[in-house]
Amino acid sequence: MTSPVKTWEFTLPLDPAATEPLFLQIARGISGDIERGRLTAGSRLPGTRRLAAQLEVHRNTVVAAYAELIAEGWLAATRASGTFVADVTPMRSQARRVPRARARTPGFDPGRPGEHLPTADPLADGVLQMGGGIADLRLLPLATIGRRYRQVLQRNAADVLGYGHAQGHPRLLSALAAMLNDRRGLAIDNTQILVTQGTQMALDLVANTLVTPGDIVLVEALGYAPAWAVFRRYGAQIMTVALDDQGIDTDEIARIAATRRIRAVYTTPHHQYPTTSIMSPARRLALLTLAAEHRFAIIEDDYDHEFHYDGQPVLPLASRDTQAVVVYLGTLAKLLAPGFRIGYIVAPSALIDRLTAYRLMVDRQGDLPLQLTIAGLLEDGTIARHARRARKVYAARRDWLIASLQRALGSAVAYARPPGGMAIWTGVATDIDADAWVTAALAQNVAIRAGRSYAYDGHYRPYIRLGFASLDEQELALGVRRLARALKQIR
Ligand SMILES: Cc1ncc(COP(=O)(O)O)c(C=O)c1O
Numbered sequence: 031m032t033s034p035v036k037t038w039e040f041t042l043p044l045d046p047a048a049t050e051p052l053f054l055q056i057a058r059g060i061s062g063d064i065e066r067g068r069l070t071a072g073s074r075l076p077g078t079r080r081l082a083a084q085l086e087v088h089r090n091t092v093v094a095a096y097a098e099l100i101a102e103g104w105l106a107a108t109r110a111s112g113t114f115v116a117d118v119t120p121m122r123s124q125a126r127r128v129p130r131a132r133a134r135t136p137g138f139d140p141g142r143p144g145e146h147l148p149t150a151d152p153l154a155d156g157v158l159q160m161g162g163g164i165a166d167l168r169l170l171p172l173a174t175i176g177r178r179y180r181q182v183l184q185r186n187a188a189d190v191l192g193y194g195h196a197q198g199h200p201r202l203l204s205a206l207a208a209m210l211n212d213r214r215g216l217a218i219d220n221t222q223i224l225v226t227q228g229t230q231m232a233l234d235l236v237a238n239t240l241v242t243p244g245d246i247v248l249v250e251a252l253g254y255a256p257a258w259a260v261f262r263r264y265g266a267q268i269m270t271v272a273l274d275d276q277g278i279d280t281d282e283i284a285r286i287a288a289t290r291r292i293r294a295v296y297t298t299p300h301h302q303y304p305t306t307s308i309m310s311p312a313r314r315l316a317l318l319t320l321a322a323e324h325r326f327a328i329i330e331d332d333y334d335h336e337f338h339y340d341g342q343p344v345l346p347l348a349s350r351d352t353q354a355v356v357v358y359l360g361t362l363a364k365l366l367a368p369g370f371r372i373g374y375i376v377a378p379s380a381l382i383d384r385l386t387a388y389r390l391m392v393d394r395q396g397d398l399p400l401q402l403t404i405a406g407l408l409e410d411g412t413i414a415r416h417a418r419r420a421r422k423v424y425a426a427r428r429d430w431l432i433a434s435l436q437r438a439l440g441s442a443v444a445y446a447r448p449p450g451g452m453a454i455w456t457g458v459a460t461d462i463d464a465d466a467w468v469t470a471a472l473a474q475n476v477a478i479r480a481g482r483s484y485a486y487d488g489h490y491r492p493y494i495r496l497g498f499a500s501l502d503e504q505e506l507a508l509g510v511r512r513l514a515r516a517l518k519q520i521r
Pocket of ligand 1: 163227228229230231254298303331333360361362363368372373
């Protein structure tokens with residue numbers, strides 16, 4: 031991360047005609063920034079020469095401003111290393127403390143005590159992100175997407191710029207339904223699909239609709255924490271189910287169902303997150319049968335369906351759902367990019383109506399210009415072509431990463447070649463501490479994640495997860511070199 035000092039630009043509105051001398055204007059500007067929290071204790075101020083040049087004033091004017099601020103206690107100076115924001119915000123802030131505090135904490139009760147809210151990961155500069163299933167945005171047909179978007183605004187402005195289509199733009203509903211029917215074996219019409227702002231919103235709407243406090247929701251023992259957070263927020267009692275290379279253990283689900291009422295099972299059967307294992311046909315059948323028997327919902331998260339390299343993608347549980355027990359979630363986050371917030375829920379029409387009603391309350395409608403753009407790109411085959419191209423590239427990267435791992439890490443790691451997905455679930459040798467490796471790797475500027483971070487129980491797992499899709503061959507080679515260096519340090 032760049033230090034705030036380097037990026038901090040003074041935008042002081044100096045007024046040479048004002049009666050207040052320039053040095054005081056500068057001093058007030060800086061103390062104001064400290065008060066607002068824009069400059070924090072310990073931040074280093076630019077040198078007087080640099081700031082003078084930037085503000086186009088005489089250097090002595092800045093020297094006088096700094097001296098004033100040091101005298102007032104806002105700044106501290108050491109001869110060796112320069113001028114810093116002081117630790118204690120002094121004097122006048124006594125009077126201003128109330129408004130400052132108000133800026134940080136609402137004057138009302140902000141939520142439930144003890145509630146644990148998730149935070150977003152910061153993106154660090156210069157760190158190779160090798161942790162997960164991220165798409166390579168450099169492969170996107172951006173010119174085509176841009177052209178389509180412009181066309182939509184030119185030709186369909188009246189249709190997409192007003193209020194309407196809470197369920198999603200009808201053309202996108204049709205295009206998604208056609209894709210799902212053609213490519214994923216579903217048999218749906220527009221009434222069975224709702225467009226959301228990505229899977230995350232879909233999960234929220236589904237949990238809001240299905241879960242009442244105390245309901246049991248089963249999740250895979252290793253899985254997708256952002257989904258767990260949503261179920262917990264609606265009061266679900268989460269229970270974990272073991273998984274292996276055949277996917278979630280349906281015998282265990284049967285045992286639980288024998289004594290407890292299950293409300294829903296959240297699962298990633300295609301490329302299980304994070305292990306990428308594929309749920310076996312027998313377990314698929316068992317899960318559908320159990321759901322029909324015990325009347326629980328299967329929330330199927332099929333987040334990277336297209337990225338299957340060996341043979342055809344496995345059709346979703348939703349394609350075999352004769353009993354209306356599956357709620358199917360998809361996203362364009364992997365197929366295109368997470369920044370295009372387009373996801374969808376496929377469910378029986380009556381449920382879609384309720385989900386749409388909730389959607390209206392939180393978001394009114396989606397981003398219609400984007401939705402119609404995406405509809406056009408689905409209709410004209412752009413997205414299918416992109417999927418084919420990205421699939422080829424990712425398959426080659428998977429093989430390249432495996433070859434590099436073999437060369438550089440040998441028996442330190444063990445994995446099966448994943449037939450699909452965007453990452454390799456990699457076992458580590460018994461004498462390696464996966465957590466320590468991850469920490470050492472970050473110090474070498476490569477971000478990976480340890481098995482523990484996917485575990486609901488938070489316990490150690492001797493695994494790391496290595497993403498390959500978003501990095502080209504040179505970057506993967508660099509990542510593996512950094513991993514090898516990190517391993518040397520901890521082994
Ligand atoms: C299991 C799983 N589901 C869904 C998503 C995509 O979420 P969204 O569509 O909200 O970006 C991801 C992305 O990392 C994922 O790993």
